[in-house]
Amino acid sequence: MRGGTSRGPYLRLEDLPNDREACAAILQHIMGAGHELQLDGIGGGNSLTSKVAMVGRSDCAEADVDYLFAQVGIAEKKVDFSPNCGNMLAGVAPFAIETGLVMPQACSTLVRIRNLNTNKIIHAQVPTVDGNVVYDGDTLISGAPNPAAPIKLTFIDVQGAKTGRLFPTGHLLxxxxxxxxxxxxxxxxxxxxxxxxxxxxxxxxxxxxxxxxxxxxxxxxxxxxxxxxxxxxxxxxxxxxxxxxxxxxxxxxxxxxxxxxxxxxxxxxxxxxxxxxxxxxxxxxxxxxxxxxxxxxxxxxxxxxxxxxxxxxxxxxxLNPAQVKAVSLLRTARKILSGTVFLP
Incomplete structure (x- = not known):
C-alpha cells in the first residue's frame, strides 16, 4: 500500500516471529536489503519505499489494533524498529478493515491504533461504504501523485513518544x-x-x-x-x-x-x-x-x-497553551496489491 507519501508492505503481526532479530531477518529478505536497488525484494531502493507496517489485534483497552513499524535498510542489511512512521500509519486502518481486524461502519469507521514503537494511541477515521474501504476521493496531499479519499489521523498525547519527555535534555534551546x-x-x-x-x-x-x-x-x-x-x-x-x-x-x-x-x-x-x-x-x-x-x-x-x-x-x-493534547491531519492511502512474498 501507499500510506501518505511512503510505500511498503502491510503484514499481519501473527505471521511474524515475536523475536525482533528473527523478525528483522525476514523483513530484510522481503524488502531486499543489502543491495542499492533492493533487487532481491520488493523495496523501492529509497528510504520512503523501504518501510514495513505490521498490524494485529490489540489487547489494550484503548486500542483496536497494534501497529509495529520498521525502517528497512537499502544497501545495508539492517532494520530499525525505533521510529514511528505517520505516513505508513495512514494505511493501517484500511488494512485492519480489509483483513477483518475491525468491522466497518456505515459511512465512516474509527480505528483506534496503538503504535508499538512508541506505545502511543492514534485515532484514524476512514471512509467506508457498504462494508468496504473507500480509497477514491478528491484529497490531494503534497508529495503524493494522485488524489484519494481523506483519512483523518489524530495523535493523542504526542509528548515524550520515545524518551518520556517533551524536551529530553531539559532545555528548549x-x-x-x-x-x-x-x-x-x-x-x-x-x-x-x-x-x-x-x-x-x-x-x-x-x-x-x-x-x-x-x-x-x-x-x-x-x-x-x-x-x-x-x-x-x-x-x-x-x-x-x-x-x-x-x-x-x-x-x-x-x-x-x-x-x-x-x-x-x-x-x-x-x-x-x-x-x-x-x-x-x-x-x-x-x-x-x-x-x-x-x-x-x-x-x-x-x-x-x-x-x-x-x-x-x-x-x-x-490553561496551558504550550501543552499539546492532540494533533490531527489528513493523509491518504492506496491499496496497490495483495499477494504472497516468497522467502529464500
Whole structure:
C-alpha cells in the first residue's frame, strides 16, 4: 500500500516471529536489503519505499489494533524498529478493515491504533461504504501523485513518544558545536536547527542538500551528539533523532522545513516530524518558535516542504497553551496489491 507519501508492505503481526532479530531477518529478505536497488525484494531502493507496517489485534483497552513499524535498510542489511512512521500509519486502518481486524461502519469507521514503537494511541477515521474501504476521493496531499479519499489521523498525547519527555535534555534551546538547536520528542525525536546557522537558506531542494557532502557530514555529527544528549545513546545505527532545518515560511505558511531521514533529505515531510515541529512552535524560545511572529495563532499550523505543505490542527490545553493534547491531519492511502512474498 501507499500510506501518505511512503510505500511498503502491510503484514499481519501473527505471521511474524515475536523475536525482533528473527523478525528483522525476514523483513530484510522481503524488502531486499543489502543491495542499492533492493533487487532481491520488493523495496523501492529509497528510504520512503523501504518501510514495513505490521498490524494485529490489540489487547489494550484503548486500542483496536497494534501497529509495529520498521525502517528497512537499502544497501545495508539492517532494520530499525525505533521510529514511528505517520505516513505508513495512514494505511493501517484500511488494512485492519480489509483483513477483518475491525468491522466497518456505515459511512465512516474509527480505528483506534496503538503504535508499538512508541506505545502511543492514534485515532484514524476512514471512509467506508457498504462494508468496504473507500480509497477514491478528491484529497490531494503534497508529495503524493494522485488524489484519494481523506483519512483523518489524530495523535493523542504526542509528548515524550520515545524518551518520556517533551524536551529530553531539559532545555528548549542549547548549543552543539556552537550551533543553536532544540531537541524535542513529540511523536518523533527530532533536533531542530536554523538553516541559516549551517549556511543554508532552507529553500534548497533535497538533491542540493544531499549532494553537499560537507554539510551532510556536519549534520550527522550534530544528530549523533543530539541523540546522546537526549538519552538515546549511540544513534549512529538508528534513524532517530531526525535532523530538521527550519526557516521562515516563503508561501504564506507558518514555517518552512527540510527534514532528513536521516541520511537523505525527505522529498516532502514526515507526519511525525511535522508534529514535532508544530509542537515546538508553541514555545517562543525554541528554534521553531524564534521563526514565528509573536501572537501568531497556532491552532492551525502549516509547514512548507520541498513538494508543497502539510496542515496540522493542534489542540492545546486551554490553561496551558504550550501543552499539546492532540494533533490531527489528513493523509491518504492506496491499496496497490495483495499477494504472497516468497522467502529464500
Amino acid at each position: 542549547e548549543e552543539i558545536d556552537g550551533i543553536a538547536v532544540t531537541c524535542i520528542d513529540a511523536a518523533m525525536p527530532c533536533v531542530l536547527i536554523h538553516a541559516s546557522d549551517l549556511g543554508k537558506t532552507g529553500s534548497e531542494t533535497p538533491a542540493e542538500l544531499d549532494s553537499d557532502e560537507v554539510f551532510m557530514a556536519r549534520l550527522e555529527k550534530l544528530r549523533q551528539q543530539a541523540g546522546q544528549r537526549m538519552g538515546l545513546g549511540d544513534v549512529s545505527e538508528q534513524v532517530i533523532p531526525k535532523p530538521v532545518l527550519l526557516s521562515a515560511a516563503r508561501h504564506g505558511g507558518t514555517l518552512q522545513a527540510r527534514y532528513f531521514v536521516p541520511q537523505r533529505c525527505h522529498k516532502a515531510l514526515a507526519v511525525t516530524g511535522s508534529i514535532a515541529i508544530a509542537t515546538a512552535a508553541g514555545f517562543p524560545e525554541t528554534v521553531a518558535g524564534q521563526l514565528i511572529a509573536p501572537a501568531t495563532e497556532l491552532s492551525l499550523v502549516q509547514i512548507e516542504h520541498p513538494t508543497g505543505s502539510i496542515d496540522l490542527e493542534v489542540v492545546r490545553d486551554e
